[in-house]
Amino acid sequence: MSRPDADDEASTPTMTRPTVLVSDADWRPSGIDELEPAAWRALYHEGNTAVVAGPGAGKSEFLAQKAAYLLQTGRCPWPQRILAISFKRDAAANLRRRVAARVPEHADRFVSMTFDAFTKGLVDRFASALPDSWRMPHGYEISYASERQVEAFLSDIIPSAPGSIRLQVAQLHASRFIADTVGSWELPVTVPAAGPDDAAAYAALQWWRLRSFGRGPARVDFVMLNRLAELLVRCVPKLRQALRITYPYVFVDEFQDTTSAQFSFLVSVFAGGPTATAVGDSKQRIMGWAGALPKALERFAEAFDATTYPLTWNFRSTKALVDVQHVIATRLDPNAVPVMAKADDDIDGNPAEVWTFSSLDREAAVIADWIAGDIAASGRAPADFALLARQKIADFESRFRAQLSRHGINVRNDDALVATMRLQDLLKHEITRLLLGLLRLADQPRGLPKVWHEVLATLTRIHGAEGDNIVQRRIGDDLSTSIVGLRAWLRAHPPERTAGDDVASFLLGLLDMAALRRYVKSATPGEQLHLVTDAFQARLATVISASAKWTDVADQFECSDAVVLLTAHRAKGLEYHTVFFLGLDDQQWWAHDRDPIESTSTFFVGLSRAAQRIIFTTTSPYARHGRIAEFFAMLDDAGVPEINRNWDPGMESLESMTEISATPFRRLRQSGRRA
Template identity: 65%
Template sequence: MSATQARGVSAPIAVEAWRPSGIEDLEPAAWAALRDTGSVAVVAGPGAGKSEFLAQRATYLLQTATCPSPRRLLAISFKRDAAANLARRVAARVPEHADRFDSMTFDAFTKGLVDRFAPALPQDWRMTDGYDISYAKPREIQDFLNSIAAAAPAALRWPVASIQPGRFAADILGRYDLPETLPSDSQADAISYAARQWWQARYLRPGTAQLDFVMLNRLAELLVRAVPKLRRALRMTYPFVFVDELQDTTSAQFSFLQAVFGEETTVTAVGDSNQRIMGWAGALPEAAARFTEAFGATRHTLTWNFRSSDALVELQHIIATKLDPNAPRATSKATAEDAHDPAALWTFSSQAREAAFLADWIARDIADSNRQPSDFALIARQKIKEFEPSFRMHLGTHGIRVRNDDARVGTMTLQDLLKSETARLLLGLLRLADQPHGLATIWRDVTGTLERVHGAADDEAAQYRVGEALTQATTQLRSWLRSNPPSTTHAADVLRQTLSLVDADAVRRYARSMPNGENFDLVAEAFEERLAAVIDAHTDWRDVFDEFESADAVVLLTAHRSKGLEYHTVAFLGIHQEQWWAYGRDRREGTSTFFVGLSRAAHRLIFTTDHNDRSGPISDLFSMLTQAGVPETDHG
């Protein structure tokens, strides 16, 4: 028996014999991109299966030994949930190779490099007392700019004073390459001067440094530039690199990517310029073209849409051509539904009337179909919390929950809390204690997390000990829950009791060391706050935990936060001046936000508006809907 077979890894599959895993087939353009031996830029619109394509390409590279052991694959995503989703997809398709697939965010990757190799930084940039993650507020940045402008050389005072605080991180810090040796002269342009002063104030000082992720990115770029052995090691470890959501990549992230993997590495980048909605945070314009040139990549365009019906794909195409007149026409591969209009514009006299009508309509639709509340999303451009009270009240009369994914819990959003591995571990422990049978999936998830916490993934004896400890912990927690009903128990006591039954210090270390590292204390704080918000409304622990998670709720979220998600029915709320007041400032990004929100719908899309003025820049949105043939109905 070979060593490969002993590890449970199958012999490599011949390239020409390889077939997709978990799906029937790929579209021709996806096949071409998957088999391309060089770097590729894959342009794919909404519903094209960008994550699925990356998962299949990873499976192909691993199963055919195109990426042979012990070499690894690195996938870099913009958001933590996208990184986690891609890791799960690959693990499901090639569990025997999952340990060679590293999926993380740009921020996690650069932070990990700095944490591991900070002592190798050039002498002038070595930390003396570690660092804390710290985000400066706009007012703090403005005060800083005012201060350094007053002290700047005369020729720089006005340029420095003209820097916009909101663009400082992206345009100044993100575009400044740290010199290996600090300059001894004072000559500099405004960008270099402002960046140097910021680094001096936050990093090059006695005591603990204050860093945000843009600064960590710049330190990581300096590391790989100044330490050629590290760059060579990264390229040898990762001969293949994936970049998801290329259109959201910032200047700092792109320059880092090029510095590390610009040579000797095959890079696959996937994105859609029409969904570029992070320009305010420094996302590069024309990222695909820049990537193609910098990496010598071949461009492939995917045109199959697996999410939306024909009518909605046609609507999306009309909006896409406003962003790119040459946008290719996608082909729907989704199963169409004929029982309803695919898109409509509904007009209401007030927000209260809108909420009451939509709540009744959603309740009837659920009653008349096999759909669940979680099949419906209420999306808005901004100010989503203003919609929550009325929808919560009116949907509540039908026994339907609302979950505001943009709601703040501690320092996190509810969406981020519910996706946190630490939070899922805590909630899983509580659910297993309350309901000892019928939760096999949760048991596997909790066990898997605890095995990783204790380093037991490849040790059967250690896995057995983890299972025994979990059984004991849930038994003790079950007894405690039965003695402490929700009506008389504080959320802080629930959290304290749960943490007392696990090795909290080990969980804290694990959370910090994850590729997409979590701050255990911030997650615990948010978890307690969320639990406190739902505990008093119920007398049964199962109902408390159901309300905590609200997995069966109608979701309320902004268009930005909806990116990458999909729902059977989307109601795009508030197509009016109050929501879209800033549309005229950047029509392209505003149209991209509109495009992202409406393209979440698989089968049915409702736009809502009021009777107010539709003139000015916002008239563009209504013109698009008219051009798409979206009918309007006044519901009073």
């Protein structure tokens, strides 16, 4: 049959069949020293597995090692594949790169994609097999409804709803309607002629009639595509069978973010079939506003009859920080298992503090001076430091940029909008990495083997040539030729005399644009190539004029040697040596009362990004007794001292500041108080 998903690269006959397999007794992890005992048990477990893994436990690394084990031992036999589903594009790409680095000979049999890419690919390929009532004869377009549009829709359908359910329809919330109501409704094989007598089903059906049953293209979002994909697999048993044969093993990362629609799809397609492994941490459930299910891992364990394995090692944070994290973890889950820190201390002074300031200006000045002093004393890089906030990152940027620039330190705002993309998304995008890789290879002919391999791997995926050695050789030859031509063009066009648009146009001219558009459309549903290239050009325009060499252009574009400014949501999955968690006040956490659990989870995610040191800051004298008083209470319970930093930074040396602030935490720890 045809490829069952949009990211499937090569047809089976062209795949390279490995000739040597490893026995269970001889298999060892690749790229790491060891796995914790619970991870070994979860890796060897032959049934469905739920892995509960907190911050720093190495969730992605565990999945990469399990993939290597299944592929190298032949438990996933050739030519079958492993399907890995992530919720973010960069997470899917990261997992794919990890597996390729550990078992390159099997990389073409590890398919890593987002949930949306998988379900959209099914609908795009097999839409003609949908029941007649649900086919979209005029095609569809991706369209997201605003909360105001949903409110108007609900107001319109209330008067015509059956009297017996009218009140329940009126009680539906616009903010949760798409995720909860549309996402939870299992599409019937035949669209009912009369409205259902259940309020949620009635409203969902009216939504489908409005958005999908008109004369023009259907207007659908990814929740609706998910529902169509579930109906498709449910109605076409041969398709479900083909998916289960192709993918005898299925991984789902960050399972705590699973929505109702996604969960029911997984159950419909894979329950009772492939061996499934779900990895997640309910304490890091920060996507409830987008429909993430409560207790998703528990529901997975029940639906898939899975064995649960808690991972209890933290490879990121030191013991002092793990102790602080555990206090907050037990507020989110009273049964949270204590975690063993595997990272060694490399700092003097307190690993956690609350700093109070009289103003935002003083906050930025003191922190900038402190970072500069720590870099000078330790040799750490600016990228080892992160400035996190709950939201409104732009409110902090100008002050910190100005203060850090006094020390020659750059700031990168990962939340900044570049054309229509956030900078973090642009920098991580596969096409951005491809274009920058071409630029670097042309500017620096030698010494960049990793860049060469990454560019070649991306081009291989774009052309669907993974596993086809002949096509891969041709792509490599074409790449060498393109780099030679690009090198000559760069020499003739120095940065100070070249427009960013011209550079982007020349780079794109080296590529097969038709293949590139197809790849972006399939790998990133709802995203069009021009959105990425427009953002790439916009970013290039901001850095090219200030650069004397093309290497400088690429460096300034990535701005990797900078203190990072980002939200706690965007920091998820990342780690930094020292984290400043800014804005511990009612202004930043204004929505805390709406959902204290999810707000506390966001707080937990932010503080757990730190490997060695976490510093919370506030400029509000009322914060301790305001909306987030419970945050301060938790930090007090963890023995985190509060330090007034309102003296003149020029009056104290870095050493004396460290000595003063270190005393309270050490006293608490020495007194036996457990964080």
